[in-house]
Amino acid sequence: MNFVKRLFLSEYLVLGLCVVYFAAFTPFTPGFASWSNLQTILAYCLPILVVSVGLTLVLIVGGIDLSVTSVIALASVVGGKIMSADEGWLAGSPWAIPVGLFAMLLVSAVVGAVNGVAITIGRIPAFIATLTTMMFVSGLAIWLTLSRKIGGLPSGFVMLGQNLWIVAAISGGAILLAHVALTKTLYGKWLYAIGHNPRAAIVSGVPVGRVTFFTYVFSGLFAGIAAILFTAGLETGNPEMARDNLLDVVGAVVIGGTSLYGGKGHVIGTVFGVLFLALVDNSLNLIGLNFYTIAMVKGGVILLAAFTDALRNRFMAGA
Amino acid sequence: MIEFVNIEKSFFGVKVLKGVSFAVKPGQTVGIVGENGAGKSTLMNILGGNLQPDAGEMRLNGQPYAPKSPRAAEHARIAFIHQDLNLFGNLSIAENLFIGGFPRPSAWLPFIDRRKIRERTSELLRDLQLPYGPDTLVERLSAGERQLVEIAKALAIDAKLIIFDEPTTSLTARETERLFAIMAQLRERGIAMLYISHSLGDVLRLCDEIVVLRDGAVVGNAPASELPMERMIALMVGREITQLFPQRDTKPEEGIALDVRGVSQPSVARNITFQLHRGEVLGVAGLMGSGRSELARILFGLDPCAAGEIRLNGQLLNGLSPRERIQRGLAFLTEDRRMEGLCMEAAIADNAALVALPRFARGLFGFVSKKKSRGAVRNIREAVKLTASARDAQPVKTLSGGNQQKVVLAKWLLNEPKVFIIDEPTRGIDVGAKHEVYRLINELAARGTGVLMISSEVEELIGMCDRILVMRRGEIRDTVVASEFDRERILRAALHDKAPA
Numbered sequence: 001m002n003f004v005k006r007l008f009l010s011e012y013l014v015l016g017l018c019v020v021y022f023a024a025f026t027p028f029t030p031g032f033a034s035w036s037n038l039q040t041i042l043a044y045c046l047p048i049l050v051v052s053v054g055l056t057l058v059l060i061v062g063g064i065d066l067s068v069t070s071v072i073a074l075a076s077v078v079g080g081k082i083m084s085a086d087e088g089w090l091a092g093s094p095w096a097i098p099v100g101l102f103a104m105l106l107v108s109a110v111v112g113a114v115n116g117v118a119i120t121i122g123r124i125p126a127f128i129a130t131l132t133t134m135m136f137v138s139g140l141a142i143w144l145t146l147s148r149k150i151g152g153l154p155s156g157f158v159m160l161g162q163n164l165w166i167v168a169a170i171s172g173g174a175i176l177l178a179h180v181a182l183t184k185t186l187y188g189k190w191l192y193a194i195g196h197n198p199r200a201a202i203v204s205g206v207p208v209g210r211v212t213f214f215t216y217v218f219s220g221l222f223a224g225i226a227a228i229l230f231t232a233g234l235e236t237g238n239p240e241m242a243r244d245n246l247l248d249v250v251g252a253v254v255i256g257g258t259s260l261y262g263g264k265g266h267v268i269g270t271v272f273g274v275l276f277l278a279l280v281d282n283s284l285n286l287i288g289l290n291f292y293t294i295a296m297v298k299g300g301v302i303l304l305a306a307f308t309d310a311l312r313n314r315f316m317a318g319a
Numbered sequence: 320m321i322e323f324v325n326i327e328k329s330f331f332g333v334k335v336l337k338g339v340s341f342a343v344k345p346g347q348t349v350g351i352v353g354e355n356g357a358g359k360s361t362l363m364n365i366l367g368g369n370l371q372p373d374a375g376e377m378r379l380n381g382q383p384y385a386p387k388s389p390r391a392a393e394h395a396r397i398a399f400i401h402q403d404l405n406l407f408g409n410l411s412i413a414e415n416l417f418i419g420g421f422p423r424p425s426a427w428l429p430f431i432d433r434r435k436i437r438e439r440t441s442e443l444l445r446d447l448q449l450p451y452g453p454d455t456l457v458e459r460l461s462a463g464e465r466q467l468v469e470i471a472k473a474l475a476i477d478a479k480l481i482i483f484d485e486p487t488t489s490l491t492a493r494e495t496e497r498l499f500a501i502m503a504q505l506r507e508r509g510i511a512m513l514y515i516s517h518s519l520g521d522v523l524r525l526c527d528e529i530v531v532l533r534d535g536a537v538v539g540n541a542p543a544s545e546l547p548m549e550r551m552i553a554l555m556v557g558r559e560i561t562q563l564f565p566q567r568d569t570k571p572e573e574g575i576a577l578d579v580r581g582v583s584q585p586s587v588a589r590n591i592t593f594q595l596h597r598g599e600v601l602g603v604a605g606l607m608g609s610g611r612s613e614l615a616r617i618l619f620g621l622d623p624c625a626a627g628e629i630r631l632n633g634q635l636l637n638g639l640s641p642r643e644r645i646q647r648g649l650a651f652l653t654e655d656r657r658m659e660g661l662c663m664e665a666a667i668a669d670n671a672a673l674v675a676l677p678r679f680a681r682g683l684f685g686f687v688s689k690k691k692s693r694g695a696v697r698n699i700r701e702a703v704k705l706t707a708s709a710r711d712a713q714p715v716k717t718l719s720g721g722n723q724q725k726v727v728l729a730k731w732l733l734n735e736p737k738v739f740i741i742d743e744p745t746r747g748i749d750v751g752a753k754h755e756v757y758r759l760i761n762e763l764a765a766r767g768t769g770v771l772m773i774s775s776e777v778e779e780l781i782g783m784c785d786r787i788l789v790m791r792r793g794e795i796r797d798t799v800v801a802s803e804f805d806r807e808r809i810l811r812a813a814l815h816d817k818a819p820a
Binding site: 181184185186187189190192193196197199200201202203204205206207263264 | 619621641642645646651653658659660661662663664665669672673674676677680684685686687730
């Protein structure tokens with residue numbers, strides 16, 4: 001009983017689940033354990049992971065950011081509009097890539113800042129604020145392109161998303177940065193305090209507005225980095241990019257043990273959560289289930305994770 | 320009526336009830352006293368069906384009684400009136416009374432028999448002399464009136480045993496009197512009551528029998544007449560506290576720490592002027608709603624200040640955020656520990672380090688030195704005498720009220736404040752912890768910190784302060800120095816519009 005309980009409360013529970021799942025499905029799933037498939041899983045995981053890590057910060061502070069996937073779409077379109085050899089504003093210019101990258105990050109940060117201002121100064125609930133920016137931003141992305149995909153991206157840019165080593169380095173760096181910020185810095189400590197009890201945080205001299213604002217900016221920026229990886233990986237600026245990934249991202253963070261009520265969570269958990277969902281997704285794809293069936297299974301998994309979290313809390317309470 | 324036989328209960332492997340046995344006779348009022356963490360609330364939660372005991376049993380009128388839920392307790396005609404009231408503010412009184420089971424016109428129809436519940440509610444409200452209609456929304460009632468609604472709820476289920484858990488903490492003096500009068504009526508009707516309170520005077524006055532708990536065991540059980548106050552306290556803490564208020568040998572210094580001139584805020588504070596010296600403990604007395612807590616919030620920058628000047632060691636504080644005031648040496652222990660004082664789910668160490676955190680951070684990115692913050696927390700834990708059994712990583716919510724308050728004190732002391740505003744520092748904490756809090760306040764004053772101490776307990780102010788300001792309706796009505804301390808004079812200034820000469 002004690003062992004079960006300790007395992008249950010462990011941060012590495014989800015990693016354990018990944019290993020068990022992998023071991024259990026390998027015999028029945030042709031090609032699951034092959035090197036090329038593992039590379040596929042990793043390539044899919046990493047950009048999703050970057051967004052999820054940004055969202056982890058937001059959930060810890062007690063908020064939610066529903067706009068992250070629409071930010072990916074908008075940044076993707078903006079990048080395409082600038083860099084594309086077919087229709088880009090800077091087509092062929094040596095400045096195309098640096099300006100394109102900068103603009104993608106800038107536009108993402110700006111959406112995050114709009115969320116931050118609406119939530120901290122406007123005092124709009126995060127759910128509504130980010131839901132409305134999501135609608136606006138995804139609409140904007142489609143309007144900018146008239147719903148077309150943008151091709152002809154420069155090879156120097158495409159490399160950023162297609163060379164697995166580069167992808168790993170970029171996302172690894174971003175994830176590590178978030179992890180260090182969360183565990184080692186004043187910002188991280190404040191983030192948890194606000195998530196636990198914003199009123200007590202204000203009384204204790206925590207700059208609650210500033211910290212919350214920057215958390216939404218970071219969330220936008222991480223979505224921007226993911227947009228670079230996605231856009232380069234798929235060689236297109238796509239106004240519908242990542243459209244179906246929002247619940248994967250939220251689900252992965254929750255599976256990783258971050259609480260929707262704020263104050264609890266860590267980057268490592270999110271890494272495992274993303275990995276687990278990716279394994280489920282990939283294995284079900286390999287055995288030939290269609291998109292909708294997979295969505296149903298994933299929904300069930302996320303529900304189970306939320307239930308586990310509730311159970312954990314009850315264990316912690318000692319009852 | 321009800322009998323407890325060897326009840327045991329553990330949390331996290333720690334035994335909080337170690338075989339509790341006692342009995343309540345029908346119609347009797349039994350007081351349960353003990354320090355925080357003695358096991359009173361746990362025992363009552365077992366009786367009310369919120370928790371199940373690990374061992375032992377209860378007998379209700381001779382029959383075994385083991386409620387699995389609050390609903391089961393209700394069926395056994397046991398009502399629980401909680402410390403933090405369990406009412407729905409957005410519903411009417413009538414709806415609140417019958418939320419557990421609305422009567423229906425017939426068993427077949429899924430409708431609520433509104434007329435019936437209105438009639439029954441009116442009847443109950445008349446009984447308790449509450450001048451409201453059954454459709455009044457509960458959020459419009461005062462704390463004391465809500466308490467009466469809770470009692471009406473107990474009467475609605477025809478309770479034979481009512482548990483009162485700290486019922487007077489949020490009541491005014493008049494509301495308390497009214498509650499006691501109603502309790503006397505209930506007693507005449509033959510309803511048994513369990514009364515839990517830190518206010519030992521009330522317990523002596525109301526109860527037939529008193530049960531004293533310490534560390535999860537019954538250490539005293541006798542008729543109230545045989546348990547005078549000193550004896551009760553001695554049993555509760557396990558030692559004699561000879562002097563509740565420790566002696567302070569230092570005198571206030573000449574220098575002014577906090578200079579408040581003409582501070583006003585419409586309908587909250589009017590022309591408040593006073594000087595707090597270094598090393599002084601300045602009391603603020605007044606009733607709830609007199610503006611004492613509101614004044615503290617204005618001084619700390621949580622609420623706006625329309626006019627006047629606030630200076631800390633000569634520096635003007637007006638217009639600064641709480642954060643900036645903290646940086647200049649201000650500290651504020653709020654009256655609401657759970658909502659504003661602590662992050663209840665977070666660890667002891669994280670709570671204790673929160674205010675002083677920037678001191679442990681270095682560089683552009685604000686890396687927090689774990690070594691520094693850990694060391695500081697270790698020292699401050701010792702200074703405030705936090706219970707040794709609590710681990711640094713343990714969530715604050717697992718601590719008793721007294722130890723929680725020590726964590727709040729620790730987090731402010733760690734920042735070495737020049738002026739410390741403390742609002743109700745001993746509310747809801749036990750005698751031993753109170754003594755510790757008083758000792759810490761004296762230590763602070765001895766080191767030259769100016770302490771502004773707000774309290775609704777006049778004895779506490781008289782025992783601790785160099786001077787006492789008395790507030791009423793947002794104004795300072797009287798200033799009393801230590802040599803002239805007089806309970807009557809203070810109460811008179813707090814209660815009456817006429818200011819004494």
